[in-house]
Amino acid sequence: MTITPANAPILVVCLCAQWCGVCRDYRSRFEQARAQVHSSCPQAQFLWIDIEDEADLLHPLDVEDFPTLLLARGSEARFFGPLTPQVETLVRMVQTQAINPQAAPLPAPELTALVARVRSAHPE
Numbered sequence: 001m002t003i004t005p006a007n008a009p010i011l012v013v014c015l016c017a018q019w020c021g022v023c024r025d026y027r028s029r030f031e032q033a034r035a036q037v038h039s040s041c042p043q044a045q046f047l048w049i050d051i052e053d054e055a056d057l058l059h060p061l062d063v064e065d066f067p068t069l070l071l072a073r074g075s076e077a078r079f080f081g082p083l084t085p086q087v088e089t090l091v092r093m094v095q096t097q098a099i100n101p102q103a104a105p106l107p108a109p110e111l112t113a114l115v116a117r118v119r120s121a122h123p124e
Contacts, residue, residue, distance in 0.1 A: 008074030010044040010097050012037075012090070013118055015058070015068040017051050026067050026085040033090040041098040045124050057117050061110060072115040073097050076105035080114075 014030050016023030027048065034046040051063050065082035071093060072078060078097055083089060097103065105112075 007043070008101060009124070010041065010094060011047070011070070011072040011115065011119065012044055012094055013047045013049055013070040013072075015049050015051050015063045015070060016066055018053075020066045022085060023066050029085060029087045030067075030090070032087045033094070036087070036091050037094045037098075041094060044094055044098070045122075047118065047122050049118070049122075054121070057121055058114065061114060069093075070111070070114065070118070071097060072118075073101060073103070073105075075112060075115055075119075077108060077111035077115050078103055078105060080106060080108070080111050 012034075014023075014026070016026070018024070030046070030048060034044075037044050037046075049057070051058055067083055067085055068081060069083040069090070070077065070080050079093060083093075
């Protein structure tokens with residue numbers, strides 16, 4: 001297991017679709033969460049990715065539930081899955097990563113590869 005540095009950047013990616021009503025409603029909440037987190041964790045990068053516009057980026061992963069969140073620290077995925085569309089839930093998840101940089105990464109090489117592709121396609 002590698003040790004993730006305490007200053008490794010946090011990546012927060014919402015994977016949604018324009019046609020999804022829940023996603024459209026969640027977008028403003030995602031932006032609210034970004035604003036709240038940036039006051040205490042300015043190194044966190046928040047991205048909104050439309051799964052149809054950037055399908056090549058996600059391949060071979062399928063997103064079936066919306067909103068789906070990818071949370072990574074450095075190059076390691078820490079969370080990947082659907083998330084209740086509440087500001088407080090997302091803020092709490094990101095703040096937990098900020099104060100606990102040694103949390104266990106997900107043992108999924110395909111998610112590590114996704115983190116690398118997202119960081120490459122969307123540099124800070």
